Amino acid sequence: MSTVVLAVAGVEFLNFLIGPFGMPHGKTVPDYIFLVLLAFHVLWAIRLRSRSESAYLKALFRTPETLFVVSLVLFLLSYLFASTANLSYAQRFALTNGNLRLAPDSTIQRLNSASRFLPLLALTAWVMVSARIRWRQFAHAALGSADVIRLWGLPLSLLSALLYALAFPSFASLAGYAPLAYVSLIPLIIVISRASFGKALFYGVTFGVVQTMIANFWLGTFSLVSLQFITIVFLFEYVIFMTILVWMIRRLPRLDFIIIPVAWVAFDFLRSRGFLGYSWGMLGSSQYNALPIIQIASVTGIWGVTFLVTLANSVLASFLLRLYRGPGDLRVAETVGRLRSWIPIGATALIFLVDIVGGALAIQVQDHRPISHKVRVALIQENTDPHKNDYGKTFEVLKRLTNEALAYKPDIVFWSETAFVPNIRRWSALDPKKYPLSKIVDEFLAYQKSIHTWLLTGNDDYTLTTDAAGNQVRKDYNASVLFSPQGRRVATYHKIHLVPFTEYFPYKKQLPWMYTMLQNFDVYLWEPGTEYTVFHTPEINFSTPICFEDSFPDDVRHFVLNGAQVIANISNDYWSLSRVEGKQHYINSLFRAVENRRPLLRATASGLTAYVDPTGRLIKSVPYYREEYLTADVAIPAPHMSLYTLWGDWLPQVLLLVTLILLIASIGSLFGMWRRSSEPTA
Numbered sequence: 001m002s003t004v005v006l007a008v009a010g011v012e013f014l015n016f017l018i019g020p021f022g023m024p025h026g027k028t029v030p031d032y033i034f035l036v037l038l039a040f041h042v043l044w045a046i047r048l049r050s051r052s053e054s055a056y057l058k059a060l061f062r063t064p065e066t067l068f069v070v071s072l073v074l075f076l077l078s079y080l081f082a083s084t085a086n087l088s089y090a091q092r093f094a095l096t097n098g099n100l101r102l103a104p105d106s107t108i109q110r111l112n113s114a115s116r117f118l119p120l121l122a123l124t125a126w127v128m129v130s131a132r133i134r135w136r137q138f139a140h141a142a143l144g145s146a147d148v149i150r151l152w153g154l155p156l157s158l159l160s161a162l163l164y165a166l167a168f169p170s171f172a173s174l175a176g177y178a179p180l181a182y183v184s185l186i187p188l189i190i191v192i193s194r195a196s197f198g199k200a201l202f203y204g205v206t207f208g209v210v211q212t213m214i215a216n217f218w219l220g221t222f223s224l225v226s227l228q229f230i231t232i233v234f235l236f237e238y239v240i241f242m243t244i245l246v247w248m249i250r251r252l253p254r255l256d257f258i259i260i261p262v263a264w265v266a267f268d269f270l271r272s273r274g275f276l277g278y279s280w281g282m283l284g285s286s287q288y289n290a291l292p293i294i295q296i297a298s299v300t301g302i303w304g305v306t307f308l309v310t311l312a313n314s315v316l317a318s319f320l321l322r323l324y325r326g327p328g329d330l331r332v333a334e335t336v337g338r339l340r341s342w343i344p345i346g347a348t349a350l351i352f353l354v355d356i357v358g359g360a361l362a363i364q365v366q367d368h369r370p371i372s373h374k375v376r377v378a379l380i381q382e383n384t385d386p387h388k389n390d391y392g393k394t395f396e397v398l399k400r401l402t403n404e405a406l407a408y409k410p411d412i413v414f415w416s417e418t419a420f421v422p423n424i425r426r427w428s429a430l431d432p433k434k435y436p437l438s439k440i441v442d443e444f445l446a447y448q449k450s451i452h453t454w455l456l457t458g459n460d461d462y463t464l465t466t467d468a469a470g471n472q473v474r475k476d477y478n479a480s481v482l483f484s485p486q487g488r489r490v491a492t493y494h495k496i497h498l499v500p501f502t503e504y505f506p507y508k509k510q511l512p513w514m515y516t517m518l519q520n521f522d523v524y525l526w527e528p529g530t531e532y533t534v535f536h537t538p539e540i541n542f543s544t545p546i547c548f549e550d551s552f553p554d555d556v557r558h559f560v561l562n563g564a565q566v567i568a569n570i571s572n573d574y575w576s577l578s579r580v581e582g583k584q585h586y587i588n589s590l591f592r593a594v595e596n597r598r599p600l601l602r603a604t605a606s607g608l609t610a611y612v613d614p615t616g617r618l619i620k621s622v623p624y625y626r627e628e629y630l631t632a633d634v635a636i637p638a639p640h641m642s643l644y645t646l647w648g649d650w651l652p653q654v655l656l657l658v659t660l661i662l663l664i665a666s667i668g669s670l671f672g673m674w675r676r677s678s679e680p681t682a
Contacts, residue, residue: 001060001127002048008123009041012116020112023103030078034116037074040067041120057142060131065154068124069206073231075117076213080220081227082109083577090224100224100521128154149194149324157203160188161211167286168215169583176587181286182312189260189317192246193253200246201239208238215281218581223502224521233276233500241267244663251666256321257344259662260314265307266659269652272552276500279551280588283309288587292359293352294616297594298642300651301553305591307651308355315344366597366615370638375540375566378405378413379603379611379630381622385574386418386605391440395420397627399447405629406451411539413451414603417458417478417546417572420444424459424481424489449487454537456482456544456603458570461492475527478503480544480570482535491536494529495546497555504528532558540636542566542601550589550602553649560596560645565636567598572605579624582607590616597642599634 016035044067047059084090085106103109132139132151143150163184169176188207192200212234219227245263249256264283272279284305287293296304380401384394398420402413422437424444432439448455461479464472477494484490498504501518503526508515518525532555534543543559543566550556550569559567569589573582586608593600593612600612607624611632622628 002045005041005045005048005123005127008119009038009045012038012041012119015116019115020101020103020109021115022108023112024101026101028101033074037067037070037120040070041123053141057138060127060135061139061142064124064128064131065202068121068128068154069202069210071117071120071124073209073213075113075121076210076217077227077231078113078117079110080213080217082106082113083218083220084224085109086577087221087575143199144196147194149190150196150199153191153195153199153203154206156187156191157207158210160184160186160191161207161214163187164207164211164283165214167283168281169580169587170215171217171580174579174583175289176286176583178286178289181283181309183316184283185260185310185313186317186320189256189314190321192242193249193256193317193321197246197250201242204242204246205235205238208242209235212281215584218576218578221575221577223523225518225523226499226502229501230278233278237267237271237276244659248662248666252662255662257311257314257318260317261307261310262655262662263659264310265303265652266656268306269303269649269656275504275506277497277552278500279553280548280584282306282588285587285591288590288616291363291616292356294591294594295359295362296355297591297616298362298597298644301595301644301649302591303553303649303652303655307655308352311348311351315348319345363615366613369614369640372565372636372638373539374633374635375412376408376410376631376633377601377611378402378408378410379601379609379622379632380405380413380415380419381604381607381609381626381628381630382416382419383574383606383625383627386421386572391421391437395440395444401627401629402451402455405631406453408631410453410631412454412456412537414568414570414601415455415457416603416605417480417570418460419570419572419605420457420459423462425461445487448483452485454482454485456480456535456568456570458546458572461494477529478526478546479529480546482537491533493533493535493544493546494531495526495549496529496532497545497549497552498526498528499548532562534559534563540566540634542568544568544570545592547571548585548588550592550600551585553592553595553644556592557596557645557648560598560641565598566601566634567592567596568601568603570603574606574625579607582624586610590618595642595644597637597640597645599636601632601634 016031016038044059044063047055047063050056050059083106085102085104085108090102103112136151139145139151149156163180166172166177167181167184188204191203195203209231213231216227216230219230245260248259248263252259268282271277282302284302287305287309293308294305380398382394382397382401384390384397386394398415405413422441424441427435427438427441428445430438432442457480459479459481461477461481463475465475467473478498479495480493482490502523505515505518505525532543534541541563543562543564545556545559545567550567556567571585573585576582582604586602589600589602590612593614594616597614599614602608602610608621609628609630610621611619611630611634613619613635614637620630620632622630
């Protein structure tokens with residue numbers, strides 16, 4: 001077996017020396033990371049020849065798991081990032097900067113990724129499976145148990161990661177397989193409940209990182225560093241979360257079915273906060289089509305839906321664990337016959353029944369709620385890429401689609417995020433005869449005035465201030481700008497919640513090396529806004545969370561508290577080159593309509609451009625990646641605040657407190673056990 005490992009490592013070393021194929025020559029950081037991985041495979045081969053039984057069994061049963069996971073993560077990073085090779089702006093950057101080397105297209109780059117990592121993955125998988133099937137009698141000595149769950153802990157954890165990702169819109173289904181959400185965590189929960197503490201932590205972190213990469217595969221085209229950073233961030237976050245979760249399950253095993261949903265929602269809440277906040281992929285959002293179930297969000301926010309789905313997983317997993325106690329110990333009759341075993345299942349079923357019936361009634365109430373008035377809107381989907389610098393061409397598309405929509409006499413027209421790229425404030429102050437961008441801005445202002453209609457567009461903006469030393473300081477913002485029918489710039493909103501590392505990095509002074517690295521990889525950073533702006537027109541008061549801001553419940557809630565009658569998200573999802581990303585973005589934003597009982601409008605560059613009512617019902621949409629416009633008569637509800645709008649994130653805050661109490665109790669149980677063991681016996 002060690003000979004096979006050395007042979008594969010040798011072939012891949014030649015691949016390192018000669019390759020990558022069909023790409024510019026020279027080595028970059030990923031190449032040397034691959035070389036380090038090969039070195040660890042060589043060390044593994046040496047351990048497989050060890051005369052020590054303990055070392056040999058660890059090399060046979062444990063080391064392949066670690067190498068498989070590391071190889072899998074590096075393969076996914078490499079394979080998913082290969083999509084960047086199809087982007088013209090990335091190719092331009094690669095030609096002018098030594099930090100990146102790209103193949104002529106994604107196919108060649110993916111073939112290079114596969115040629116490097118798939119042999120290593122196949123090798124480690126072969127050893128893992130062979131050892132567990134052919135030499136199972138040695139599993140107890142290597143793993144501490146021959147329990148089937150411990151033997152196959154890694155495949156079960158990866159199964160959970162796959163099921164979790166497939167519950168959402170994914171490469172397998174644009175709609176997602178929502179029922180999978182109710183069972184996706186069961187394999188993981190069973191594994192971390194039965195494995196040793198260290199292995200449970202390893203499997204839990206593996207689940208978190210892999211499911212994040214599978215579900216967010218489209219980050220490979222967002223920027224040159226986004227996929228790498230999100231993987232590293234989630235690695236550290238899951239290490240902390242799984243350490244606490246596994247500890248509590250170990251110390252309080254009878255409460256495992258409630259510990260898991262409580263801690264999971266608390267974790268989702270914390271990972272969506274602050275500079276690193278990323279609220280994508282909350283398990284509850286997979287239920288976007290189950291309207292009666294998600295109405296509870298108007299009281300609890302998305303957190304309540306996530307709690308219910310996670311509770312179903314934990315209760316079912318707890319029941320299965322009681323059926324199976326260990327090798328050869330299947331206690332079906334005993335567990336099924338116990339009333340106590342059915343209480344959590346019965347209670348969970350009752351909670352779901354109440355939620356579904358209450359949700360159905362809530363939909364009826366919303367459908368009959370008084371309407372203040374209706375506003376006709378036009379949402380423009382231009383289907384262009386702002387990275388290509390074809391600003392004039394994009395403007396022509398925007399004008400044509402807007403002119404077609406004007407036939408329906410809308411009260412207001414919405415363009416997407418960065419739909420019009422040249423900075424209007426800057427270039428409108430310069431001579432259009434001297435500067436091409438000033439000419440385009442001049443044409444835009446003339447056109448907007450000519451349509452005699454309110455228009456909202458995404459655009460860059462900036463402010464000039466003077467620092468303590470008397471120097472002029474410019475701050476740039478991702479913004480949305482409202483123009484009146486008379487052609488006057490009425491108001492501007494500066495995006496508050498920026499994408500970490502790719503739009504915002506607040507630690508330039510503390511971590512200058514990272515700031516420099518971001519700049520070297522073509523990252524353009526903005527300043528965050530500070531005001532939850534509400535735009536006012538005679539017909540409608542609305543706010544425009546920009547891009548992924550509509551994924552943050554509390555941020556959108558503040559817009560509504562400030563008086564927004566409509567949530568009007570503007571996004572540019574063209575960069576993803578994937579309908580999956582557009583659909584995932586849509587299902588995240590849909591919950592903001594339910595939480596605040598406000599209509600949701602989405603004007604996107606490529607999709608999903610849509611109108612959603614206050615119950616989360618999709619009223620109208622247009623196809624992805626097509627030049628389209630959508631007109632709709634939006635019903636503005638009479639003044640009303642939902643309980644979530646009034647109370648905010650009360651549920652995750654309560655669950656965070658409960659998690660802390662459970663953690664303290666678990667620590668207390670350890671001290672109690674220590675004291676009992678130290679007492680003298682008679």
